[in-house]
Amino acid sequence: MKEFYKNFCKEGFDDKGILNHFEFAHDDNFNFSYDVIDEIAKREPNRRALVWCNVEGDERQFTYGELSQYSNKAANLLLSQGVKKGDKVMIILKRHYQFWFIILALHKIGAIGIPGTNLLTGKDLEYRFEMASVKHVISTAYGEVTDHVEDAMKTYKAITSKIIVNGERDGWTSFDKELDSYSDEFERMPTKASDDMLLYFTSGTTGYPKMVVHDFSYPIAHIVTAKHWQNVAHDGLHLTISETGWAKSVWGKLYGQMLLGAAVFVYDFDRFVPADMLSVIEKYKVTSFCAPPTMYRFFIKEGLADYDLSNLKYSTIAGEALNPEVYNRWYEYTGLKLMEAFGQTETTVLVGNFTGMEPKPGSMGKPSPLYDVDIVDEDGNTVPAGEVGEIVIRTSSREQPGMFGGYYLNEELTNKMWHDGLYHTGDTAWYDEDGYYWYVGRTDDLIKASGYRIGPFEIESVLIEHPAVIECAVTGAPDPIRGQVVKATIVLAQGYTASDELAKEIQNHVKEATAPYKYPRIVEFVDELPKTISGKIRRVEIRGEDK
Numbered sequence: 001m002k003e004f005y006k007n008f009c010k011e012g013f014d015d016k017g018i019l020n021h022f023e024f025a026h027d028d029n030f031n032f033s034y035d036v037i038d039e040i041a042k043r044e045p046n047r048r049a050l051v052w053c054n055v056e057g058d059e060r061q062f063t064y065g066e067l068s069q070y071s072n073k074a075a076n077l078l079l080s081q082g083v084k085k086g087d088k089v090m091i092i093l094k095r096h097y098q099f100w101f102i103i104l105a106l107h108k109i110g111a112i113g114i115p116g117t118n119l120l121t122g123k124d125l126e127y128r129f130e131m132a133s134v135k136h137v138i139s140t141a142y143g144e145v146t147d148h149v150e151d152a153m154k155t156y157k158a159i160t161s162k163i164i165v166n167g168e169r170d171g172w173t174s175f176d177k178e179l180d181s182y183s184d185e186f187e188r189m190p191t192k193a194s195d196d197m198l199l200y201f202t203s204g205t206t207g208y209p210k211m212v213v214h215d216f217s218y219p220i221a222h223i224v225t226a227k228h229w230q231n232v233a234h235d236g237l238h239l240t241i242s243e244t245g246w247a248k249s250v251w252g253k254l255y256g257q258m259l260l261g262a263a264v265f266v267y268d269f270d271r272f273v274p275a276d277m278l279s280v281i282e283k284y285k286v287t288s289f290c291a292p293p294t295m296y297r298f299f300i301k302e303g304l305a306d307y308d309l310s311n312l313k314y315s316t317i318a319g320e321a322l323n324p325e326v327y328n329r330w331y332e333y334t335g336l337k338l339m340e341a342f343g344q345t346e347t348t349v350l351v352g353n354f355t356g357m358e359p360k361p362g363s364m365g366k367p368s369p370l371y372d373v374d375i376v377d378e379d380g381n382t383v384p385a386g387e388v389g390e391i392v393i394r395t396s397s398r399e400q401p402g403m404f405g406g407y408y409l410n411e412e413l414t415n416k417m418w419h420d421g422l423y424h425t426g427d428t429a430w431y432d433e434d435g436y437y438w439y440v441g442r443t444d445d446l447i448k449a450s451g452y453r454i455g456p457f458e459i460e461s462v463l464i465e466h467p468a469v470i471e472c473a474v475t476g477a478p479d480p481i482r483g484q485v486v487k488a489t490i491v492l493a494q495g496y497t498a499s500d501e502l503a504k505e506i507q508n509h510v511k512e513a514t515a516p517y518k519y520p521r522i523v524e525f526v527d528e529l530p531k532t533i534s535g536k537i538r539r540v541e542i543r544g545e546d547k
Contacts, residue, residue: 141167226256
């Protein structure tokens with residue numbers, strides 16, 4: 001199985017063994033469920049594929065043979081409920097192992113899966129149902145999710161089937177109760193690699209969520225994610241912390257890992273408790289791990305001395321820009337260098353610290369060979385080293401392997417973000433003389449104060465090093481003289497109390513650590529920061545409060 005993934009791609013490497021070329025090599029009817037899961041099941045049916053446990057102590061393990069069989073059963077069940085090729089199916093399953101049966105089953109049918117978080121309200125669901133013309137809903141019984149679905153259905157009348165997991169409810173089909181009554185044989189249904197496969201609602205920091213659709217070739221791009229960034233071993237156990245409602249879940253819990261024949265680990269929890277997560281990493285001997293910087297920060301505050309993490313061989317970081325202090329502390333405790341990467345729901349890894357590279361703490365790394373990535377000015381010209389510009393992808397068409405083809409049913413937005421041969425990410429960065437990229441912020445988050453262009457992340461990186469700061473957001477606030485001044489909105493760590501003296505101390509901390517013009521002239525302490533449903537800080541809301 002070690003070389004199985006090579007059936008679907010061609011790779012090239014530089015003289016240091018670092019990936020410098022990647023292209024797709026697949027048949028026109030490539031389908032991850034049939035050509036990866038079922039094929040591995042034929043070759044090595046007892047190969048470990050999925051290790052699952054929950055907070056209550058329940059645990060299940062599944063082989064590739066069992067994933068193949070259960071996805072066949074699930075496909076037959078879904079067909080019986082009227083699910084057809086091209087149907088839109090909302091899946092809200094938290095971190096339940098049934099998600100893997102169902103997503104693979106939808107791929108086999110050729111239906112379009114729409115993963116959603118359990119945090120969605122009735123209003124959120126109604127919007128998504130309407131925008132995507134959803135026909136079927138598969139929901140966890142836990143929490144209030146099914147109540148919210150029912151609320152949305154009072155207005156939206158096009159749902160034709162409702163399936164519930166881990167429970168029962170009147171008017172809903174019980175997935176767990178019905179599954180074993182269906183055959184574990186399933187004849188291959190025709191799909192094309194260019195057919196729509198997944199739809200994500202990506203919640204940006206402004207406006208309503210956008211619809212991003214990926215086709216059946218998309219999983220192949222995640223070979224780069226799993227093998228060349230996360231360094232997943234084909235016989236290893238990989239953990240990416242993500243609920244199944246986010247695109248990060250298929251980045252780290254499905255496609256690339258299983259193309260390598262590896263096993264994924266899933267810890268089914270609601271509230272992140274650092275001690276619990278460290279305990280399961282130790283108990284189940286996780287070998288590679290990926291999480292946002294905030295979680296590493298909590299691990300460090302928890303203390304690592306009481307946990308045996310010796311089986312952990314590789315650790316990666318994404319979702320937020322990495323503060324060098326987190327990098328240094330994690331390395332001090334574990335001997336592992338955090339390998340950062342950057343990407344979007346619309347793509348896979350765009351920039352990363354790939355295996356074999358020496359990371360620079362705080363840098364996103366270098367562009368992936370899967371894309372033609374550049375940093376440009378407002379006219380689309382490449383900026384020189386050290387100058388801030390927007391991260392873009394140079395494209396010859398809108399058929400780019402590993403990328404979406406445009407925002408679903410929104411040609412106006414697609415044309416705004418993708419024109420003149422450039423896809424605009426909306427994120428800014430600069431690159432150094434060695435070609436390493438350094439994140440600055442969203443294009444609309446740049447602060448222009450007294451003629452200076454200031455990126456919020458560089459100040460946030462300094463702020464977070466102060467022991468009183470657990471979380472922060474930096475924005476520009478209007479000023480009649482300077483145009484804008486830097487404002488820091490801060491959530492304090494336990495044991496600290498807001499005061500003018502503490503604000504002054506934090507301001508002096510920034511002055512000492514970076515250029516004086518960058519220090520926050522305004523410091524506000526809050527209980528929590530405004531965020532999108534996906535956890536991104538809504539600086540636009542903070543800026544709105546400043547007007």
